[in-house]
Amino acid sequence: MVRGLSAGEIGPTEGSTNLPPDDTGEAIGLSASGLTITFGFGPGLFRDDDGKDRFGLADRQPKALRTLPHFPADVLDPEKSYGDLCVQACADDPQVAVHAIRNLARIGFGTVAVRWSQLGFGRTSTTSTSQSTPRNLFGFKDGTANIKSEETKDVEEHVWVASGADPRAEWLAGGSYLVARRFNMNIEIWDRQTLGDQEDFIGRTKDTGAPLSGGTEFTEPDFTMPGSTGHIIPDDSHIRLVHPDFNNGARMLRRGYNFVDGSNPIGGLDAGLFFIAYVTDPDTHFIPIQNTMAKSDALMEYLKVTGSALFAVPPGIGPGEYVGQSLFA
Amino acid sequence: MRKPLIVAALLVTAPFLAACTENAKDSGGDSGDARTVSVTSTDDECKVSAAKVPSGALTFDVTNDGSQVTEFYLLGEDGLRIVGEVENVGPQLSRQLVVNAPAGTYTTACKPGMKGDGIRADFTVTKSGDEPSVSADDQQLVDTALTNYSAYVQDQSDQLVAKTQEFVDDYKSGDDDAARTLYPEARTHWERIETVAESFGDLDPKTDAREADLEPGQKWTGWHRIEKDLWPELAEDYTPLTAKQRAFYADDLMKNITTLDKRVQGLDYTVDQIANGSRGLLEEVAAGKVTGEEEYWSHTDLWDFQANVDGARVGFEGVKPIVEQSNPELAKTLTTRFADLQKLLDAHKTDTGFTFYDDLTPDQVQDLANAVNALSEPLSQLTAAVLS
Incomplete structure (x- = not known):
């Protein structure tokens, strides 16, 4: 599929008229659209709810792979959380991404079952310096300070799991952890906030995305610069609280998407940011930052986390290898 | 909304001393628009x-x-x-x-x-044809609004102390029926001034935190801890609090309410804080009350709803004379929409207060939410209107 070929041997309009085609057909005529597929393993692949070894892999469970702790403002919907396996399909055309998930699920029926899925649109974070920064549903540029693929040293340090980092799970060396969080935005209330307040909550201007301490989008924020009252980048602003300078240098590779799942029962948008981050270790690169954010971030007034999951993403594979070979072999 | 920092605002501007600027042209900026x-x-x-x-x-x-x-x-x-x-x-x-x-x-x-x-x-x-009708900062109107609002907050705070005392006394003595009756009544005075109460970042989590708001290791205290103990029907495997534990949570709540009351006495406000407070109270309704999340155990959300609306309306009515000068259309819209919302709330009033949230039909909740949206949208213009 990532090469634009059909899913399965029998193409969408081929084969016997008495048989359902292998490929479901909604991607006929579409290109591969940059489709990428990323797989991850949840804690449930290693141990069941009672902690018992499920498939003889328990001794290889990575130490940080477990159900994420409860964070303030978490109102998790179990039907949008957790899972034993995950598949992230990304493409320039959502129809292609859906095609991939749909066909993989079909192939897997009998062995695996779908617990939940989330369709996102509009990437919220740039992952390369060649991309311009897109906006989230708050209307702000999102991901200005994201790790870019060109920053190889930072990718090495903050994204990939190093060899020897977790002796029990050496199979994960060269892989990563995927943190998924469904942030529902209180869109209607947000829209009634003044421009000045919105910018203070974020710590950047809505127009160019420059930090409130001045300059242009990619100017480093000056967190010490005084403002009319307190710091010009307020103490409870989002960019201050999650900045590496205040989090032991930790950075994340974010790969999140906006989502709108229709409306809620009281006529508001069921919408927000489906946050996806890749980190070398959630215990140092996600949990403490999420706690700080939940506790102090001005944005939390407009956010509610309704889904949450953590997966270990095995390293990439070479020709002739299969996904997770380092774990299962 | 931004949590208001309630401090006395002191603006000191020294008299004219020096000017160093280029002589500017008359009329007309870069954009060509004369204004x-x-x-x-x-x-x-x-x-x-x-x-x-x-x-x-x-x-x-x-x-x-x-x-x-x-x-x-x-x-x-x-x-x-x-x-x-x-x-x-x-x-x-x-x-x-x-x-x-x-x-x-x-x-x-x-x-x-x-x-x-x-x-x-x-x-x-x-002078031009577009002369604003009145200078925007009629000090008399502002002073009246500030004095009245300050008195309102203090009065609500006094009643909050009295009612909370009754409530914790009943709760401690084990008179649960009386405590359940008093719970939403005491909270009414809290909810009417919620934006002021919340501005004290140390007191709010101790008094008004919901179970889901807690961070790991944080001890759950305050109104909602006691609420769960009084309405444990929904709780799984719940162990009722002992008399000693009851006394602890009751005394702790009373202590924090007393501290709040002391701090409220010394507060000064500005008109934009009053307007922001009014807007903020409606946001509280939209975020927690209309969804039934605030009073998860007792379902007394409509009491809080009404109290938030009371506080918002008092804030609006205080600055209304200013808005009537600066933006009469807005003043009219807000007056009508407050009345519309109140009419809906009145329909849910009962002899003992309000319908419990879990007895509302989805349509009734939707109607309330629509009325909240209808009011909140123009209410977000209020601060700008009192400042213009």
Whole structure:
């Protein structure tokens, strides 16, 4: 599929008229659209709810792979959380991404079952310096300070799991952890906030995305610069609280998407940011930052986390290898 | 909304001392609109594109070409009275100041580094067809609004202390029926001034945290801890609190409410804080009450709903005379929409208070949510209207 070929041997309009085609057909005529597929393993692949070894892999469970702790403002919907396996399909055309998930699920029926899925649109974070920064549903540029693929040293340090980092799970060396969080935005209330307040909550201007301490989008924020009252980048602003300078240098590779799942029962948008981050270790690169954010971030007034999951993403594979070979072999 | 920092605002502007600015042309900024003025603030200059403009809604496009944070002020003829201001303009950034100015003589001032009197120049607004009906800052109206609001908050706080005392006494003595009756009544006084109460960041989590709001290791105390103990039906494997534990949570709540009451006595407000408080209370309704999340165990959400609306309406009515001058249309809309919402709430009133949230039908909840949206949207214009 990532090469634009059909899913399965029998193409969408081929084969016997008495048989359902292998490929479901909604991607006929579409290109591969940059489709990428990323797989991850949840804690449930290693141990069941009672902690018992499920498939003889328990001794290889990575130490940080477990159900994420409860964070303030978490109102998790179990039907949008957790899972034993995950598949992230990304493409320039959502129809292609859906095609991939749909066909993989079909192939897997009998062995695996779908617990939940989330369709996102509009990437919220740039992952390369060649991309311009897109906006989230708050209307702000999102991901200005994201790790870019060109920053190889930072990718090495903050994204990939190093060899020897977790002796029990050496199979994960060269892989990563995927943190998924469904942030529902209180869109209607947000829209009634003044421009000045919105910018203070974020710590950047809505127009160019420059930090409130001045300059242009990619100017480093000056967190010490005084403002009319307190710091010009307020103490409870989002960019201050999650900045590496205040989090032991930790950075994340974010790969999140906006989502709108229709409306809620009281006529508001069921919408927000489906946050996806890749980190070398959630215990140092996600949990403490999420706690700080939940506790102090001005944005939390407009956010509610309704889904949450953590997966270990095995390293990439070479020709002739299969996904997770380092774990299962 | 931004949690208001409730402090006495003291604006000190020293009299006119120095002005160093280029002589600006009369009328007409860069954009060609006679009421749009561009201001460029550098570390030692304040370039204003026009020194004379026609009266009406003026827009100052303030750009900071300096190296420090700057501010821009439009001051009255005395050089003291602030007609409009824009703060926190970072280096290389721009912000707009929109201000309704009647004909008269004014002073403009850039304040690079936010220190001193600023770089000042004379500024003239000439008479035009778009004269604002009344000067926007009728001090008499403002003073009345401030005095009344301060009295309202103190009165609610007094009643909160009295009712909470009754409530904790009943709860401690094991008279649960009486405590259940008093719970929403005592909380009414809290909810009416919730935005003020919440501004004390240390007290709010101790008094009003919901179970889901807690962070690991945080002890759950306050109203909702006791609520769960009084309405444990929904709780799984719940162990009722012992008499000793009850006394602890009751005394702790009372202590925090007493502290709140003491702090409230010394508070001063500004009109924009009152307007923001009004808007903020409706946000509380939209975020927690109309969804039934606030009173998860007792389902007494409509009591809180009504109390938030009470507080919001008092805030609005306090500043209404100001809004009637600056934006009569808005004043009218808000008056109508408050009445519409109240009518819906009245329909859910019972002999003992209100319908419990879990007895509302989805349609009734939707109607309430629609009315909240209808009111909240224009209410978000209120602060700008009292400041213009």
